[in-house]
Amino acid sequence: MKVLFKSTPLLIFLPFFGISAGPAQDIDFYKTISNWYDLTLTAQVNEPLPKIIFNEDDPDFGKPNTATNKSRSDLLARKKAKEKLRVRLSQSLESLFYDSNYTVFEYSQMNKMVRSRINAFISEEKEIFDFQPGKNQLISKASINLIGKQGFLAYLPVEYASEQIPTFTEEVLPVEFSGLVVDARHLKVKKALFPKIQSDRGLDVYSPFYVKEGYAIETGYVAYRDDEDPKNWEKRAGKNPFFIVALGVSGKNQTDLILPADEVAKFLSHPETRKNLMRCRVLVLVSK
Known part of the structure; x- marks a missing residue:
């Protein structure tokens, strides 16, 4: 699966999805x-x-x-x-x-x-x-x-930052990304306050255990949009996010997302990228 890093190439995906409003609402x-x-x-x-x-003589007065x-x-x-x-x-x-x-x-x-x-x-x-x-x-x-x-x-009492984000060593020079954008517009994903993101091999990529409490409280653990314009993702995921298409959803409530393991390894190979993940710079794209 090809991962696209710049906003211009992302346009090749747009014909498959309808024009959307922006912030995802239920x-x-x-x-x-x-x-x-x-x-x-x-x-x-x-x-x-x-x-x-105001007339005291009115039968309905009082x-x-x-x-x-x-x-x-x-x-x-x-x-x-x-x-x-x-x-x-x-x-x-x-x-x-x-x-x-x-x-x-x-x-x-x-x-x-x-x-x-x-x-x-x-x-x-x-x-x-x-x-x-x-x-x-x-x-x-x-x-x-x-x-x-x-x-x-x-x-909410949540156990934040109790575990380390998994690390990978890439054969090529790792690339720093400002955040993560997961495209789930083709899936029937349900929105949640604390969804998990996992690889297709069962590895947790993103969970409350990995993020810093201050960021989760100030910005939210995750945000959702039904927006196709990459410029509107910058506030949440930065100017150079790692864009990836989810493979599927999981969990009883169908809120968790599954990503291809080989692309997860690319994303998590740079230390600054992992820091941005700890700062909750995660955006999930959903259908309107």
């Missing part, structure tokens, strides 16, 4: 949007504004879902919208795939510390709210960050 049962490139969750509700009744002025009506709608948004975001957060075996909720059921940290994150109200008035309703959005010092990943 919309779940709760209508919450998971942005797997920026690593955010966003929910929206349209909350009806309580009817304004009844539930009414208000005596516009400010009070907005306040009541915001309160209800916040409650709904917080529930939707927490439900969606726990339904994310943690790795190839568990959802976040399933993983938390196995580990009391994880459950405690998730509860702490939710209780601290990390949501960012936005309210826009509409016709007889309040258009309300809320989002939470998975990354950053106040993001969800900062609350």
Whole structure:
């Protein structure tokens, strides 16, 4: 399998894939949007504004879902919208795939510390709210960050950097790469917070055990795009990433990726490349 290192030759692959939007997004049962490139969750509700009744003689005066002025009506709608948004975001957060075996909720059921940290994150109200008035309703959005010092990943107890990345000795002079771009657009891969990347001989190429905690928290362990323009990959994987087409997916949740072993040896042969892998400079391309 031929590996392409520069952006121009990559164009030979483009006719096989349709034009895509860019950041990979999922919309779940709760209508919450998971942005797997920026690593955010966003929910929206349209909350009806309580009817304004200021006349005390009106038979509906003082009844539930009414208000005596516009400010009070907005306040009541915001309160209800916040409650709904917080529930939707927490439900969606726990339904994310943690790795190839568990959802976040399933993983938390196995580990009391994880459950405690998730509860702490939710209780601290990390949501960012936005309210826009509409016709007889309040258009309300809320989002939470998975990354950053106040993001969800900062609350998860993960065993980072406990193992060394495998090394290989190449017969030719090793090439330094700024990151790794795995093309999985032809596969039915599921997105996860901590997917593994393995060789077709069963060797772990990328796992939480290899990466530095600070990078995983600040940038996310991995990012996904459905974008065909190599220029848009630079922020995540640098200007000279190792581009490789995945052979398949694995794991119960179909989140892990399998790469050809001979190309893995080329990629991991340079020490600076391995350092960039430890810095989470990994991008997975998925279909829209």
